[in-house]
Amino acid sequence: MSAAPCGGNTARSLKIHIVHAHPLGTTGANPASEIHLYRHRLRVTDLDHLGHVGNVRLLDYFQEAQVAMLDPRRDRVFQTKGPTYLIAKHNVSYVRRLTFRDNPVEVETVVGRVGTCDILVNSRLRDEKVVYARCRTIWVACTLPEGSTRRLDEEERERLTRFSGTIDEIPTAH
Structure with missing residues (x-):
């Protein structure tokens, strides 16, 4: 299974999906036509003994956001039988410590x-100014309980293609 992104996309205008227009747009060569935006309110229980959101919790945030994009009705991801998705690989870059705040990330x-x-799937966890972490995940379409891979159907392809592209980098504060 190859994880190399495919090329050939032309530059498109940015449309934020789900929540609201974002003040920091995209200017890259292959910007996403739609970016799936998932807001997550931090919980005190997400903090480690140093007062930072733990790395495992950050990975949970990424997974929740990706599931919301892959399966908005939650009719496939949480099945124990039939078509679903499984995670084959995560690659997370922890850029900056995230501390508790009232505003969602x-x-x-x-x-x-x-x-x-x-x-x-590529994701980044951010607030208005700073990126805290980036995640690259490979999801595999499969059938349970066998766990055998399956081809993505046309409905899945059409839904996912809306979000094809790249996200520009937001400068990280040090």
């Missing part, structure tokens, strides 16, 4: 590539 997610039976 946002997870922006785009699809880097839609394969025959797998999806490369």
